[in-house]
Amino acid sequence: MRAYLKLSHSRKAYRVSLRDKLEKSYCQQAMAKSAIDRRWINGFMAAGYHSGLITLKELKIECLSAYRSAFRQRMTQVQEVQLERRLCKLCAEEYR
Numbered sequence: 001m002r003a004y005l006k007l008s009h010s011r012k013a014y015r016v017s018l019r020d021k022l023e024k025s026y027c028q029q030a031m032a033k034s035a036i037d038r039r040w041i042n043g044f045m046a047a048g049y050h051s052g053l054i055t056l057k058e059l060k061i062e063c064l065s066a067y068r069s070a071f072r073q074r075m076t077q078v079q080e081v082q083l084e085r086r087l088c089k090l091c092a093e094e095y096r
Contacts, residue, residue, distance in 0.1 A: 014053040026070030
């Protein structure tokens with residue numbers, strides 16, 4: 001039971017941290033005139049997925065939520081498909 005509670009706290013802390021990092025990243029993207037480097041945030045998301053702290057579905061929801069906070073609008077369908085492709089690539093077993 002104790003191990004489950006510890007994992008639960010770790011999952012929550014990771015999601016809060018991820019949400020903050022995603023919002024900052026999207027805000028930087030909104031203000032930038034050129035593409036920003038997303039390697040750090042991609043690595044952070046992949047590490048969370050591979051360590052079992054977050055699922056692929058939860059990653060997508062966090063990204064969509066952060067995007068909406070930063071841009072004050074929803075992602076377009078094309079952007080959402082690109083996001084899904086990026087997340088699937090990050091979470092693929094060969095990138096582990």
